[in-house]
Amino acid sequence: MLISGYGNIAQRHILNLLSLTSISELVILRRTNACIEDDYGVNTLVYRDLDTALLQHSFDMALVCSPASDHFSQIETLIKSGVPCFVEKPVTTDWKLAEKLLEIHRDHPTPILLGYDLRYTSGFKAVAELINAGVIGEIWRISAEVGQYLPDWRPNKNYQLTVSSQRKLGGGALRELSHELDYLNGLFKFQLHDLKVNSRNHTFLEMDCENEVQVIANAKVAQQAYEPSIYIALDMLSRKTYRRLKVSGSDMDLIWDLVEQKVKLCSDKMESDIDVTENANQPYINLLKEFVEKVQHHDCDNSPILQGIDVMEFIKLIESKAK
Known part of the structure; x- marks a missing residue:
C-alpha cells in the first residue's frame, strides 16, 4: 500500500x-x-x-x-x-x-x-432520513457553522508551517473546512444564487489565506420547490470548537450538533433528542x-470525483463573490 x-x-x-x-x-x-x-x-x-x-x-x-x-x-x-x-x-x-x-x-x-467523513457519521444518516421524510415541514432556512482554532488542530506542529495556513498548498477556511459544503450538498443537492460573501484573513493568525468565510444566499434544494435562505460560516479562529447545522421548517426546527453528537427536533410544543453518539474514529x-x-x-464509479467537483464549484462561486 x-x-x-x-x-x-x-x-x-x-x-x-x-x-x-x-x-x-x-x-x-x-x-x-x-x-x-x-x-x-x-x-x-x-x-x-x-x-x-x-x-x-x-x-x-x-x-x-x-x-x-x-x-x-x-x-x-x-x-x-x-x-x-x-x-x-x-x-x-x-x-x-x-x-x-x-x-x-x-x-x-x-x-x-x-x-x-461527515457523510459517514450516524448524525448525517439521521438528519438525511428526517429531512427526506418531511418531518420538519417546508424548509425556509438552512444554517451551517463550524469554528475551530487552527493552532489546536495539530498541537505538535507550528500551524504557520502547515498546509492549512498556506494558500499555495490549498489552505484556508474554504478548502480546509469544505466538509460543510460537501455534507450540505449531500443533504440538499442545492444550487446557490444571490450570494453575498464576506471572506477575511484576520491578523490574529499568521497565514496568507482566508481564516473566516460567511456566505448568505438563496438556494434551490432537492426536497421542495420553495427556495430557502442559506447561511454558512467557516472559521479557523474560534477558541472553543463548535460545529452545527440548523434546518428551520414550517413545523419545527432540526438542530444537529456535530460536537455533542446529538440531533434535536424542537418547536414551541415539543422537543425530542436523538442520540447519534459514536466513537470519533467510526466515520x-x-x-x-x-x-x-x-x-x-x-x-x-466516478461519483466521488463528481462529488469533489461539486465542492470545488461551490468554492469557485463563493470566491468569485468574496469581498
Whole structure:
C-alpha cells in the first residue's frame, strides 16, 4: 500500500486500514527521507518521489493525504497506473483540475473515494432520513457553522508551517473546512444564487489565506420547490470548537450538533433528542470499509470525483463573490 503524506490523518488511515485488511508492506511518500518511528508491524519504506516508488513497487491501493496542491499530479499518475485511490479532501485545489481528473478517470477507470467523513457519521444518516421524510415541514432556512482554532488542530506542529495556513498548498477556511459544503450538498443537492460573501484573513493568525468565510444566499434544494435562505460560516479562529447545522421548517426546527453528537427536533410544543453518539474514529472506519469494498469489487464509479467537483464549484462561486 502507498501512502502519500504522513500527517495526522494519514497515520489514522494507516491504523484503520491495518484493522480492516491484510497489508504486507507500507510505502510512505513524504518530503523528507526521515525514518518512520511508528511500528506498524509490517515492512515500511519511505520515498520522496512517486515515480521512483511506482517503478520499484506494485500497489493494491493508495492513500493520497498530501497537500491539496499535489493531489492532481499524484492522482493522475496513480489512476493511469491502475492504482485505486483514496483521496483526502479537497479532491484538487480548483474545479478545472477536478474536471480534468474526471476526463482522465473516464479513460482509465479505477476505484476512487473521497475523504469527506461527515457523510459517514450516524448524525448525517439521521438528519438525511428526517429531512427526506418531511418531518420538519417546508424548509425556509438552512444554517451551517463550524469554528475551530487552527493552532489546536495539530498541537505538535507550528500551524504557520502547515498546509492549512498556506494558500499555495490549498489552505484556508474554504478548502480546509469544505466538509460543510460537501455534507450540505449531500443533504440538499442545492444550487446557490444571490450570494453575498464576506471572506477575511484576520491578523490574529499568521497565514496568507482566508481564516473566516460567511456566505448568505438563496438556494434551490432537492426536497421542495420553495427556495430557502442559506447561511454558512467557516472559521479557523474560534477558541472553543463548535460545529452545527440548523434546518428551520414550517413545523419545527432540526438542530444537529456535530460536537455533542446529538440531533434535536424542537418547536414551541415539543422537543425530542436523538442520540447519534459514536466513537470519533467510526466515520473514518466506515469510509475505508467502503474504499476496501470498492477495490475488492473493482468498482470504478466516478461519483466521488463528481462529488469533489461539486465542492470545488461551490468554492469557485463563493470566491468569485468574496469581498
